[in-house]
Amino acid sequence: MxxxxxxxxxxxxxxxxxxxxxxxxxxxxxxxxxxxxxxxxxxxxxxxxxxxxxxxxxxxxxxxxxxxxxxxxxxxxxxxxSGNFGVRAERKTDWQAPDVSTWKDRSFLGYHRSDGRVGTGNYWIILPLVFCENRNVQLLHETLTKGLGYQKGNPYESLLQEMLHGGKHTSQAESASSRPFPQVTGIKLLTHTMGCGCTKDDARTLCGILAGYVTHPNVAGATVLSLGCQNAQVAMLREEIEKRSPGYDRPLVILEQQQEGTEKLLIEQAMRQTFDGLAKANAQERKPAPLSKLIVGMECGGSDGFSGISANPAVGKVADRIVALGGSVILSEFPELCGVEQELSDRCVNTGLAEKYTGLMKTYAARAEAVGSGFDSNPSAGNIRDGLITDAIKSAGAARKGGSSPVTDVIDYPGWVQRPGLALLCTPGSDVESTTAEVGAGANVVLFTTGLGTPTGNPVTPVLKLSTNSRLAAKMPDIIDLDTGPIINGDETLEQAADRIMELLISSASGHYTAKAQLLEQDDFIPWKRGVSL
Missing domain, CATH: 2.30.130.110 (Archaeosine Trna-guanine Transglycosylase; Chain: A, domain 4)
Incomplete structure (x- = not known):
């Protein structure tokens, strides 16, 4: 029963x-x-x-x-x-690492970069350094994706034609084998609303997150269009790139409209230089890599009352395995760590990291309170309807995505992963902002748990959606990659679910499995402007 x-x-x-x-x-x-x-x-x-x-x-x-x-x-x-928290002298870092003998000799097929990181994709990205260039990058992206066979047919075009004319119309993208650059996974567009009319700190932060994508292991090269007079300057972007990948050697096209002149001259230069860069990117091929090269982001959105007892702890089991194998794990969404701060502080490998973590949490909470809000405002209407009635209830379940290993790093936004183990990354609880930040920090795969259903994806990193309950998996199969509902039904243990997630993770990292968010081209990208976002 x-x-x-x-x-x-x-x-x-x-x-x-x-x-x-x-x-x-x-x-x-x-x-x-x-x-x-x-x-x-x-x-x-x-x-x-x-x-x-x-x-x-x-x-x-x-x-x-x-x-x-x-x-x-x-x-x-x-x-x-929620309880009070602080930094204790005693560290609780004794950890019973899981048995990973089944996985220690496994590998995935990835794109090896000269900085030692390994990508699970080989994307070219096109991005503006300031919102003024959004139209130009969109024009460039549309021209290249259509001409090079990356643009998918709109699945609703045939319906429109049928409604208009009673006829049939189909539009399909070319297969990868027929593209001139088959080793380039895709050409992705990253637009935003920032870059000027902001503080110098905001400009630096934007350049940091953009540099995180330019240097990302899943990115083969990039085209950046700048206006020229904005606060987010090209020199600032180059500094942030050098911090993350000293001696960066992948193809990089940077053009300024105020230097080039007309739109026509700008776009023509961008197309020629990008085409040359794509040819270089196409020389990359997938090769075996150890699982220690995985950097896995742990994310949730549209959580429900089962999140903390099915998908999240199953993902936590995977997190512990990745850490035991020498890989890296990112746990973010600081408003959703409210109430478990003391446990995470105690798990930091030294008091310096614990002080950094508790300091970031207290500062974040104070900023929310200063504008008349607080972490208690985090649960959404859907969360509450499905049993997450306080932020601390939601947070205690959300934190289980991070497993039980020691915290080896605490990263402030828009920082990046620099060592193996479990890292805490300061981000909002908003799933798109947080996923954007995790990928900017280097996540080459994201495991995303949901109980209510959300389509969130990312332009360059596969976001694997795990349902907390089988009803959601049956209702929204177009966005769910794996169902952990059997845990609730008593038909599967957490360990068995973790086994399935590991296999999906490796398959996705190797390019053998395409995440539902990728199939839908759910390319969400929202940089966090360091304000109060819950």
């Missing part, structure tokens, strides 16, 4: 309904006082007004009123609360 409820941690005084629990039904030693929908929580003991609500073994809320055993918790009777 399918399990009805789950107590996640022995110290918890609330339990999760794995299926609908009707009023009057015995569950977990108590009787439900009202209907409890699946994914929501009910109390196991009496919790007095202002008493602590404990889940995942940590403080996740406080009761607004007396809560008897068997009560459904909601935003009406529980408010957000």
């Amino acid at each position: 399918r399990q009805q409820i789950l107590q996640i941690h022995p110290a918890d005084n609330v339990i999760v309904a794995l299926q609908d629990v009707p009023k009057g039904t015995p569950a977990g030693g108590v009787t439900a006082l009202r209907d409890v929908p699946a994914k929501h929580k009910l109390t196991t003991t009496f919790i007095p007004q202002n008493g602590d609500v404990i889940m995942y073994g940590v403080l996740v809320g406080q009761a607004k009123e007396d809560l008897p055993p068997g009560e459904l918790i909601s935003t009406a009777n529980v408010r957000h609360a």
Whole structure:
């Protein structure tokens, strides 16, 4: 019989309904006082007004009123609360690494770069240094993708033709084998709304994240168009590129419109130089690489009440395996680490990193409060409807994506991964901004968990979507790459789910599997302007 409820941690005084629990039904030693929908929580003991609500073994809320055993918790009777945190002298970095004997001799087929990193793709990117150039880069991108066989036919063109004329119309992209540059995975466009009318710090930050993409292991080369007079200067971009990849040697085209003159001269120069760069990029081929060359971003979006007990902990198992194999893992979304700060601080390999992490968390929280908000505003309406009623509940489940290994680095945006192990990257909880930042930090694959469904992707890195429940996987198969719902149903263990995720990860990294977000060309790119974004 399918399990009805789950107590996640022995110290918890609330339990999760794995299926609908009707009023009057015995569950977990108590009787439900009202209907409890699946994914929501009910109390196991009496919790007095202002008493602590404990889940995942940590403080996740406080009761607004007396809560008897068997009560459904909601935003009406529980408010957000989280524990205090700081830096302790004692480090909790003893770690039982998982057995990775099954994976230690495995490899993936990737593009080897001269800086030692390995790409899971071989993209050419086209980007503006300032928003004034968005039209020009779009024109350049459209011309190249159409002419070189990268532009996919719009799947709705045939429907429109049928509506207009009662006829049929199909439009299909050329196959990779018929393209003049078959080893170039794609030509991707990265537009934004920044680069001028901003502070010098904002300009530097933008140049940093753009440099993260130019030097990314999945990127074979880049074309950058600048206007010339903006705050984000070419020299600034070159400095950021050199920081990330000293002696950068991949093809790089940088042109300024105010130097070139007319649009026609600018676009013609860009096309000629980009064409030459594509020919050089086409010389790259996939070759075997150890799994230690994987840099895996851990992300979530559209989370639900099952996220913290199915997809997230399964991804956490994968994170531990990647770390044990010598690879790198990125855990971001700082507003969604609220309530687990002390655990993560204690896991930092030294007090310097712990101080950096806690400092970033406190600064972020203070900035949110200064504009009349706070981390408690993070859960979306959809999160709340599906059982994540406080930010601390959401965060305690979200943090499980990072596994249990020691924290070897703390990175402030728009920094990048420089050592193996688990890194904490300061980003918003907004999934597109956070995914953009993780890839800018070097993630060559992203594992993205979702319980409600979101199409988020990235221009240069595969974003593999993992559903927390089987109902979502069946409802939205066009965006879900793997279903972890069998964990909830009791048909699969976390370890078994992690095995499936590992295989998908390797297949995607090798180019054998195309992520659903890639098939849909869901090329989301939103740089974070260092303000309050939850």
